[in-house]
Amino acid sequence: MATAETAHHEHHDHHPTGLMRWVTTTNHKDIGTLYLLFSLLMFMVGGAMAMVIRAELFQPGLQIVDPHFFNQMTTMHALVMIFGAIMPGFVGFANWMLPLMIGAPDMALPRLNNWSFWILPFGFAMLLGSLFTAGGGPAGGWTLYAPLSIQGGMSVDMTIFAVHMLGVSSVLGAINVIVTIFNMRAPGMDLLKMPLFVWTWLITAFLLIAVMPVLAGAVTMLLTDRHFGTAFFDPAGGGDPVLFQHIFWFFGHPEVYILILPAFGILSEIIPTFARKPLFGYVSMVLAVAGIAFLSFIVWAHHMFTVGMPLVGELFFMYSTMLIAIPTGVKIFNWVATMWRGSLTFETPMLFAVSVVFLFTIGGLSGLMLAITPADFQYHDTYFVVAHFHYVLFSGAIMAMMGGAYYWLPKWTGHMYDERLGKWHFWTTAIFFNITFFPQHFLGLAGMPRRIPDYALQFTEFNVISSIGAFGLGISQILFVYVVYKCIQGGERATQEVWDNPRGLEWTLPSPPPYHTFETPPVIK
Amino acid sequence: MALVIRLENADPEQRAFRAEVKPNRSMSTRNLAVTVICLTVVCLTIALSFFSMGLWLVLPFAGLEIFVVGVAVGYTIRRAEDGETIVIDGNQVEVTQRRGRKTHAKKFQRYWTQIRLQPGATTLQPSRLVIGSHGNFIEIGRDLTHKDKQELASSLRQVLRDAT
Numbered sequence: 001m002a003t004a005e006t007a008h009h010e011h012h013d014h015h016p017t018g019l020m021r022w023v024t025t026t027n028h029k030d031i032g033t034l035y036l037l038f039s040l041l042m043f044m045v046g047g048a049m050a051m052v053i054r055a056e057l058f059q060p061g062l063q064i065v066d067p068h069f070f071n072q073m074t075t076m077h078a079l080v081m082i083f084g085a086i087m088p089g090f091v092g093f094a095n096w097m098l099p100l101m102i103g104a105p106d107m108a109l110p111r112l113n114n115w116s117f118w119i120l121p122f123g124f125a126m127l128l129g130s131l132f133t134a135g136g137g138p139a140g141g142w143t144l145y146a147p148l149s150i151q152g153g154m155s156v157d158m159t160i161f162a163v164h165m166l167g168v169s170s171v172l173g174a175i176n177v178i179v180t181i182f183n184m185r186a187p188g189m190d191l192l193k194m195p196l197f198v199w200t201w202l203i204t205a206f207l208l209i210a211v212m213p214v215l216a217g218a219v220t221m222l223l224t225d226r227h228f229g230t231a232f233f234d235p236a237g238g239g240d241p242v243l244f245q246h247i248f249w250f251f252g253h254p255e256v257y258i259l260i261l262p263a264f265g266i267l268s269e270i271i272p273t274f275a276r277k278p279l280f281g282y283v284s285m286v287l288a289v290a291g292i293a294f295l296s297f298i299v300w301a302h303h304m305f306t307v308g309m310p311l312v313g314e315l316f317f318m319y320s321t322m323l324i325a326i327p328t329g330v331k332i333f334n335w336v337a338t339m340w341r342g343s344l345t346f347e348t349p350m351l352f353a354v355s356v357v358f359l360f361t362i363g364g365l366s367g368l369m370l371a372i373t374p375a376d377f378q379y380h381d382t383y384f385v386v387a388h389f390h391y392v393l394f395s396g397a398i399m400a401m402m403g404g405a406y407y408w409l410p411k412w413t414g415h416m417y418d419e420r421l422g423k424w425h426f427w428t429t430a431i432f433f434n435i436t437f438f439p440q441h442f443l444g445l446a447g448m449p450r451r452i453p454d455y456a457l458q459f460t461e462f463n464v465i466s467s468i469g470a471f472g473l474g475i476s477q478i479l480f481v482y483v484v485y486k487c488i489q490g491g492e493r494a495t496q497e498v499w500d501n502p503r504g505l506e507w508t509l510p511s512p513p514p515y516h517t518f519e520t521p522p523v524i525k
Numbered sequence: 526m527a528l529v530i531r532l533e534n535a536d537p538e539q540r541a542f543r544a545e546v547k548p549n550r551s552m553s554t555r556n557l558a559v560t561v562i563c564l565t566v567v568c569l570t571i572a573l574s575f576f577s578m579g580l581w582l583v584l585p586f587a588g589l590e591i592f593v594v595g596v597a598v599g600y601t602i603r604r605a606e607d608g609e610t611i612v613i614d615g616n617q618v619e620v621t622q623r624r625g626r627k628t629h630a631k632k633f634q635r636y637w638t639q640i641r642l643q644p645g646a647t648t649l650q651p652s653r654l655v656i657g658s659h660g661n662f663i664e665i666g667r668d669l670t671h672k673d674k675q676e677l678a679s680s681l682r683q684v685l686r687d688a689t
Contacts, residue, residue, distance in 0.1 A: 232580060
């Protein structure tokens, strides 16, 4: 018996060109690129909204925007960053890297993949278009809490429709990821031989499948409350607004892990490469991710300790939330242990990875503080919460994505990025991020509420510092766009391995990889 | 589609030969079905819990999602059964092609059977590997890469030549 074993093929590399290439493409690399560029665009749009927020908060009083527009900006900033920047960003990484990492020629359902992406621009046109409706965009916060959202204008309907579209896109993407990973792994690639990035995405896809119908149901019930005379959440008709908070956070907390688990996967690829050691505790890493995913379903009410739950409920959600520290601690320990006595070098991806480990730990610890029910009564709806989730989502998810982008950019483009500018980008991002968000811990502890355009005079100094940091952080990201653009345009040729002896199938391919790869699956020994 | 070609020579004199061309599958149909069932149980448990609290609109979305998951996995399973079997035994060449639920079988006389690898009409079109005789040809290995088609053609020619 003979088995044809060919790693990749240089021929058949022809593909359509021009605009239609991108509209009709079913190639995972093209779709990955589209997702990543879309994510970058949304990151800049969401970032611009953050600049409006921080400009207004530069000093007390109302200077630049009116309170209603301020509320629209806080709402849209969150929606754009969560559904437009982070989620599509990770789907972009998944599209580019999953087939290359498991030795598959493409995603399992390529046409569905094309559709998943092209729903997004229309969804966001709908969402951002709501800003231009009479009465402005949605202003009740990204959580769309009832009864405020029931009372909003037409923009809320547009937001609900947009959320549906983005949800469909996410679910289709998740189905594709699951089928691809389960059914298209190269011969010999057992589940426990898969790279950790693949594992984290598999678990993320399961989370998406589990919670997206909950979000879809929740926002649809808001819609029926608004227009069809139901009273699920509308107290005027006997509905229960607290029930909306429960259903929203049943989706919302797993969503937090949907936003962070792929980041853990990226870190688990970067750190071993630059430590020149295999990942410490691979199996425990997989189990930790699965454990975090499971726990994410039983902690939702820690977002709403103050609504008046029974004591038993508060204790349950407090302890279950604290439990998450265990698998998260395992992961942090394993990353540190991977670096321990490694032959470390600190190229830009590694700088981002190390800073994520450090800064995410700060976010995790402030999360533990928030998990303590009586303490949460003090912190709830203050800037402490804002600081906490930005330490988790910016320095966790977004900085991990930036690290991942620097790590795989030479593979994607075939050119080395400008290392000097990359380091400049890292240091400015890391420094300005901390200048922006660390003082917000103190603001929150001192009692400054979140989502307000004005504040008491005693909060001025920390707000000034925070706003200066935010402007610096915003400008730093223009540097990132430039580095990416410059790398796409050209530069020093990247080798096949790019880095010093990295592990994984993607490094067995040329840089950039041919348009079609692994048409005949490689055999994993 | 990732494909695996398996060439089996049943006897050392190469009088009998079997080539199997089928997609690479890393999970059995049974395990994929189990995955869908697990997802269904999880989604329905969540949806029914909300249903019991009066939030019934989660249920139709969960049902719709499970339906889409089922269709996607079902499609994958069906496509995974696609393939071709080429058996050369005695004086006969038999090609069986499976696409979805359809199966086509074609038989040729071994002595007269020809293998042709035709280049694509344009650079964007793939090459075509055809097998047949007396003006009656069918395309095989449609999903293979050009290199794999070359390998398969070479193996088949070798066996047919040895037989003559």
